[in-house]
Amino acid sequence: xxxxxxxxxxxxxxxxxxxxxxxxxxxxxxxxxxxxxxxxxxxxxxxxxxxxxxxxxxxxxxxxxxxxxxxxxxxxxxxxxxxxxxxxxxxxxxxxxxxxxxxxxxxxxxxxxxxxxxxxxxxxxxxxxxxxxxxxxxxxxxxxxxxxxxxxxxxxxxxxxxxxxxxxxxxxxxxxxxxxxxxxxxxxxxxxxxxxxxxxxxxxxxxxxxxxxxxxxxxxxxxxxxxxxxxxxxxxxxxxxxxxxxxxxxxxxxxxxxxxxxxxxxxxxxxxxxxxxxxxxxxxxxxxxxxxxxxxxxxxxxxxxxxxxxxxxxxxxxxxxxxxxxxxxxxxxxxxxxxxxxxxxxxxxxxxxxxxxxxxxxxxxx
Ligand SMILES: *Cc1c(COP(=O)(O)O)cnc(C)c1O
Numbered sequence: 001x002x003x004x005x006x007x008x009x010x011x012x013x014x015x016x017x018x019x020x021x022x023x024x025x026x027x028x029x030x031x032x033x034x035x036x037x038x039x040x041x042x043x044x045x046x047x048x049x050x051x052x053x054x055x056x057x058x059x060x061x062x063x064x065x066x067x068x069x070x071x072x073x074x075x076x077x078x079x080x081x082x083x084x085x086x087x088x089x090x091x092x093x094x095x096x097x098x099x100x101x102x103x104x105x106x107x108x109x110x111x112x113x114x115x116x117x118x119x120x121x122x123x124x125x126x127x128x129x130x131x132x133x134x135x136x137x138x139x140x141x142x143x144x145x146x147x148x149x150x151x152x153x154x155x156x157x158x159x160x161x162x163x164x165x166x167x168x169x170x171x172x173x174x175x176x177x178x179x180x181x182x183x184x185x186x187x188x189x190x191x192x193x194x195x196x197x198x199x200x201x202x203x204x205x206x207x208x209x210x211x212x213x214x215x216x217x218x219x220x221x222x223x224x225x226x227x228x229x230x231x232x233x234x235x236x237x238x239x240x241x242x243x244x245x246x247x248x249x250x251x252x253x254x255x256x257x258x259x260x261x262x263x264x265x266x267x268x269x270x271x272x273x274x275x276x277x278x279x280x281x282x283x284x285x286x287x288x289x290x291x292x293x294x295x296x297x298x299x300x301x302x303x304x305x306x307x308x309x310x311x312x313x314x315x316x317x318x319x320x321x322x323x324x325x326x327x328x329x330x331x332x333x334x335x336x337x338x339x340x341x342x343x344x345x346x347x348x349x350x351x352x353x354x355x356x357x358x359x360x361x362x363x364x365x366x
Pocket of ligand 1: 037088089092161191231
């Protein structure tokens with residue numbers, strides 16, 4: 001068959017191990033997944049109440065334009081309805097952008113320690129991938145700018161970045177955007193924007209008005225706690241949305257997912273409370289790292305990537321045996337580190353106690 005040649009070298013995305021599988025494998029009653037940056041507090045209680053009383057007709061196709069959710073998002077951000085595109089998660093939007101703008105002969109620029117879907121999708125389309133080393137876990141926007149040439153089609157800035165959790169400064173970002181050539185498309189992936197608490201952070205929404213070669217990506221999967229419903233969205237000028245929309249599958253959000261996203265969006269108190277609890281949890285991790293002299297990236301998200309001074313695959317497996325699923329740095333591109341989703345108070349405390357034991361066993365702590 002006439003497969004795309006690049007598929008012969010590719011593997012499917014390897015997600016964090018499912019909880020049930022780990023329970024079975026290690027004979028555990030309780031397993032906590034701190035691997036995929038889901039919200040440990042779930043979603044707004046209003047979502048649960050709605051789901052118990054839902055009477056939607058699931059025999060009919062959903063509204064492919066997601067009109068009601070679109071209206072709510074437009075009002076929430078003060079943007080026009082035609083400045084929005086809905087995706088089956090922002091993963092879907094990454095694929096749509098890639099399909100629209102990448103093909104053999106063009107290249108795409110991104111940080112080397114960033115979200116794997118950028119290069120995964122680019123490779124499928126046969127575009128050249130240019131991974132630019134980060135500077136202490138932060139996007140090196142100057143180096144990324146230098147990597148751009150006449151054949152560059154898309155530049156990806158994950159902000160805050162997954163897996164390091166770091167934010168680029170507004171100064172650096174605005175200087176970067178001013179210098180990116182106008183025929184190069186910039187994706188600002190802001191999957192964790194709701195967690196940002198850096199006092200120097202400045203709202204990025206206005207950038208889409210300033211530039212017609214830019215899209216902001218956001219999602220209901222992380223802070224909103226709706227990962228299983230698969231709803232993400234992009235904000236860009238209407239002419240950009242009009243180019244991307246034909247690439248989108250006609251019914252890429254379900255009836256239920258559109259409704260629960262509306263309900264979750266309306267409950268900003270829930271988001272504020274999660275942000276507050278996340279801050280407390282982050283401090284538990286930072287205190288652990290400081291106590292043990294382990295380097296960590298300053299996180300503006302609901303996860304922390306930190307040094308363990310041991311083989312991250314070994315530590316990953318040892319933690320799994322003890323009922324905690326995390327991501328090993330080796331799997332993400334930085335051996336000797338792990339990435340851990342910030343859980344509830346109790347989960348964090350128990351996890352750090354187990355980690356201390358594992359690292360002691362590994363001879364990291366004398
Ligand atoms: C989780 C994540 C996404 C994908 O989120 P979905 O909306 O669930 O597809 C996109 N970008 C980054 C950086 C993420 O961490």
